[in-house]
Amino acid sequence: MIIFGTKGYLYQLAILTLVCGQCGNPAAHTLRKRVTKFTLFFVPLFPVSTKYLTQCTFCGAEQKVSQAQAEQLQAQAAGGPHGQAYGQSQQQPYQS
Secondary structure (H helix, E strand, C coil): CCCEEEEEEEEEEEEEEEECCCCCCEEEEEEEEEEEEEEECCEEEEEEEEEEEEEECCCCCEEEECHHHHHHHHHHHHHCHHHCCCCCCCCCCCCC
């Protein structure tokens, strides 16, 4: 008897501050990587599929992103202040 199947793994890559396409609120979004692996006798052997997605923490909406977009968002998160991405705009100092 051979026991085989698939198992899903979910990795959180970054937390970003983005404007949600669903609710329109500027909220934190988690960037996640979902990997499905083929298993033989409950041992994961190789990945079958890999998907990247962002999830809004305000409304819970998920949006699929490509691998290139996910890498770009992850680079933004690593380079932004305190590990957060603020898009293309930079914060300006307050002047009275």
